[in-house]
Amino acid sequence: MTYLFQILNGVGLGMLYFLLAVGLSIIFGLLQFVNFAHGAFYLLGAYLAYEMVERGASFWAALPLAALAVGLLAGLTEAVLLRRIYKQPHTFHILVTVGLALVVQEFVIIVWGPIGGNLPAPEALSGVVILGDFVYPEYRLFVIVFTAALAAALWWLLESTRLGAIVRAGSESPENMALLGYDTLRINTAVFALGAGLAGLAGALAAPIRGVEPFMGVEALSIAFVVVVIGGMGSYAGALAAGLVVGIAQSLMATLWPEGARLVIYLGMAGIIVAMPRGLFGRA
Amino acid sequence: MLHRRAFLTTTSLAAASLAAPGLLRGARAAETALVVGVPLPISGAFAANGKFAAMGAALAAEEAGAALGRKVVTRDIDTEGKPAPAARKVQEAMGEGTRLFAGGILSSEALVMGKEVAKGGGVFFTTAGADEITGQECNRGTFRWSVPTYGAIAQTVRPLIEQMPQAKRWYTITPQYVFGEGLLTAAKAVFQEKGIEHVGNSYHSLAEKEFSGYLTNAIAAKPDVLLILNFGSQSSDTLRQAVSFGLKKRMTIVLAWASGLEQFEALGPDLCEGVYFGAQYWHGVDAPLNKALVAKLRETRKMSPNYSFAASYLLTKLLIDAATKAGTTEGPAMIKALEGLTYAGLTGEEEIRAADHQVIKNYYLLKGKAKSAMADKDDFVDIVGSGKSFLTPEAAGCKMT
Known part of the structure; x- marks a missing residue:
């Protein structure tokens, strides 16, 4: 019975990891751009939601607004700064985005202080579901359902709409898209904003579970990279599968071998690199 | 196309610099x-x-x-x-x-x-x-x-066992490094002396942020008391997640080594209410x-x-x-x-x-109070106990060099 609950808990964790990683995966897959500021966008999303709720806004309003604000800010950053370095070697991408992440982190410390804060779950979801001897927070159940619905919507957007087709074609052959009259610069900006906005959404969603603190972005970034590497860089389905695998493995290990619960994430990544060098769903 | 090996090499380098920017000020x-x-x-x-x-x-x-x-x-x-x-x-x-x-x-x-x-x-x-x-x-x-850890446990676990004689089953969550082991060893000694059943322990790494798995273990063990033996943001994360799992209503929660005001500010009064904290210092002393x-x-x-x-x-x-x-x-x-x-x-x-x-000083047992009972914005807890508990230098194993 304990294992069953660890799996349920792992699904909840995994959906959160998916949401964290999917934005990174989209940006990498479509722009071939390694974004180390992804954790910083997660951090900003969490703090913006926290600030809005502290100022009296409803969590339900703060959630989309935080994601939207982060997306807009990321779009602006892409248009002003990041698009200038796309053609540079990847070390430039890392240098600039790590720098950006540090700037955001210090900004958060200056504005909100080095001590974190607590963002309570919305009143309607502050209880627990009791199943026999076990309990599970209602808010975590909501995160599972919400993220699953979001995953389906994203899938539909990227795979079944004209917009999705343009975006995918833009990643395969930007020159041809430009020749066809599409503004690839705008597509890039939109994709970057979408990916970062999803990180912001993940931050706002995670805040009632994890609280907010200025260094939360670093941890989020490391998990996001593990999920992207296991799932396959740029793969949407890979991010979902890997998020769930990592979440369930981590949760099950808490019962089987608690000391290794965190280690197993990185061992799993190493194992996947050896056995399946392109990840679970990576493209050739 | 970015190759996987290059990706991993460069990303790990960048991750290291993000995690440890090495800011030197002062x-x-x-x-x-x-x-x-x-x-x-x-x-x-x-x-x-x-x-x-x-x-x-x-x-x-x-x-x-x-x-x-x-x-x-x-x-x-x-x-x-x-x-x-x-x-x-x-x-x-x-x-x-x-x-x-x-x-x-x-x-x-x-x-x-x-x-x-x-x-x-x-x-x-x-x-x-x-x-x-x-x-x-x-x-x-x-x-x-x-x-040190011996005194922290002596001034938190010991008085609480006396205050709550009906609470016989204790579960611990412990970070696996020298500090956590010290607290756990001291707690086990008190459990044994007082006839307390230690119904389980979950170890976790120093980098852990997600405690729901360990909390599920704790729930399965049906303890009367959850004793949290980690420190800093990890203990805040453990407590926050324990409260979200409804554990405050099911058992007494004790955080043996709290950082005091900075931690209470981050948690807020709702999470702290009714929770016991061990602390080295409180501004109300x-x-x-x-x-x-x-x-x-x-x-x-x-x-x-x-x-x-x-x-x-x-x-x-x-x-x-x-x-x-x-x-x-x-x-x-x-x-x-x-x-x-x-x-x-x-x-x-x-x-x-x-x-x-070793400085011989008091350690404090604090209890979180309701938001409505706070006299000012920093008045998060009441001091419910304090005292000086130390091993002798010989018992602590100190041979001065």
């Missing part, structure tokens, strides 16, 4: 000034503690400078919360003439820094918790203000030096001192006072000035035990 001292090195985690997961501690040390230096009419400065050293950079940077500071050090929040960094400073003929005063610091690994150059510090800080900075701030303030003050008394910052004279010293401290009368350099 004053570079002039030759003639009295300098106190303040080695603290100013970046990384424990940076919040480090930043307040740096402020506390700076205040002590500022006050001493004004009182003594000479330049007294602190030199902030970012340990990044890791033993290797901590040891290296302390060596560098000693190479530049610094002999006095007040800092070290994590046990692992404090242990290595204590050894380095002692070897170089200096004095290191710390707040880190592992028993070894004034136990098996004690040395002549290292002093420790905070109550009735002691003259503490009252003076609280009054000064509230007037000048509109804040109450938290543990990191207050402890660092006191350590720095003790070092400056001793250096003034000794007329030098060199180790032997400093050690002589500090050993056996009894003084009016932040927790009342405190004494530096000569045999192992």
